[in-house]
Amino acid sequence: MLDTSLTKTAPVRTLPPVLEVRGLGRRVRGDDGAELAILDDVSFDIRPGEAVAIVGASGSGKSTLLGLLAGLDQPSSGSVRLRGQDLFSLTEDGRAALRGEALGFVFQSFQLLPALTALENVMLPLELAGRPDARTEAEHWLDRVGLGKRKGHYPRQLSGGEQQRVAVARAFAPRPALVLADEPTGNLDATTGQAIIELMFALNAQSATTLVLVTHDSGLAGRCDRVLSLGAGRLV
Secondary structure: OOOOOOOOOOOOOOOOOOEEEEEEEEEEEOOOOOEEEEEEEEEEEEOOOOEEEEEOOOOOOHHHHHHHHOOOOOOOEEEEEEOOEEHHHOOHHHHHHHHHHHEEEEEOOOOOOOOOOHHHHHHHHHHHOOOOOHHHHHHHHHHHOOOHHHOOOOHHHOOHHHHHHHHHHHHHOOOOOEEEEEOOOOOOOHHHHHHHHHHHHHHHHHHOOEEEEEOOOHHHHHOOOEEEEEEOOEEO
16 A cells, blocks of 8 residues: 655755636626626746645636646647747647656546557556556556556446545556546545545655646645635636
8 A cells, every 4th residue: 555654855946837817717608699708817837846735615717727736628828838838839730649658637527438448548548658667667566556456457346435546546547747637536425535635745755756736635735735615717
């Protein structure tokens, strides 16, 4: 089992930001044709080693912001620089390549591929990156999240907590610079959710990655170095 007793690694403030967000905005047209600002002039930096929570009421723009940070959606204004690279100056293929190299994802709904075993789900991003040690590395990460004996099981054969552990292993296995998590405990009961929180922060400390989480969980937000609060699409 993973040792979750480690303390959080302090942010490295002498290094350039992992993420630089400047004047980020996202606007859409409503059914009545009026323009609606989902995000408006959002700016912040995130340093290597930080754990940052993004909080706010439903509809405040949290998930939209996370999608823009990952380059999964296009902003109406502003910029996002990931490890110094302007995401939206890249082609879609270029953004996908940068995501594969620099980002890991943990989703509320786990997003495991049902036709793949736990091992194969964790191997997938490693194989896409051309890693010749994909199987060995995936086995190592499943051992680290306490699922070494469940490697051959399919998602339907795993509990919700076990599925999220597979998702966490998949996110950290490529050793990304940044892990983005969207409500990682949202589909779990309190006890299982707390175990996942401990797991994520322990892996983050051990791996020296940077963590950005969208969450409604005050306990999870309280574990982070910083909290960014969104209200009506703006930082408050």
